[in-house]
Amino acid sequence: MTLQTAxxxxxxxxxxxxxxxGRRARLAAAAVVLALLLAGSVWGDDSEFPFGPFRMYSTRADPDTPVVSTRVVGVTAAEEEVRLSGGEVGLRRAEFEGQLPRLVDDPSLLGLLAESYESRHPGGPELVRVEVVQRHIELADGEPTGAYTDDVLVSYDLDGAP
Known part of the structure; x- marks a missing residue:
């Protein structure tokens, strides 16, 4: 057997x-980034992310402050509520809540939600009004008390008169 060389x-x-x-440039860049992170952590807010903290992760709500839950309902002629949120009209909750200021400014946009509902549920009940309702759930030490209030944030009659 012959051995071969590698x-x-x-x-x-x-x-x-x-x-x-190069070392000085990298140290200077690192110092700037660290200074921005420190300043953002002390004085920053959501709009300065990633140098400022997200408040929803960096703060804590008062455990006795009411929780607000927003929902969209269609109302029938018999005053029965039909749920329009939760994907019934093709919008996710976060998408809808992000549009609340527009809906308050222009309630006629709620008519589009009714149209979307009717096209997805052709045999569903006929709606006469669409409402955005905010439920304020009372808390005591972070636990629901069972008490709540419902406020209609915006309403739109489907015949066109808000």
Whole structure:
């Protein structure tokens, strides 16, 4: 049996060291980023993310403050509520809640939700009005008390008169 020699293996490439100017530039960039993170953590808010903290993760709500739950309902001629939120009209809750200021400014947009509901549920009850209702659920030490109030944030009659 004949032993073969290993093929010529090239030595590892030479390591190129960072020069003094490169090290200073990287240290300066790191110092700027750290300063921004520190300033954002102390004085920042959601709009400064990623240098400011998200308040929903960095703060705590008062355990006795009411919780607000928003829902959209269609109202029939018999004053029965038909749920229009929760994907019934093709919008997710977060998408809808992000549009609340527009709906308050222009209640006729609620008519589009009614149209979407009717196209998805052709045999469903006929709606005469669409409402955005906010339920304020009372808490005591972070637990629901069972007491709540419902406020109609915006309403739109489907015959066109808000």
């Amino acid at each position: 093929p010529d293996v090239q030595a590892e490439p030479e390591v190129v060291r960072l020069g003094a100017a």
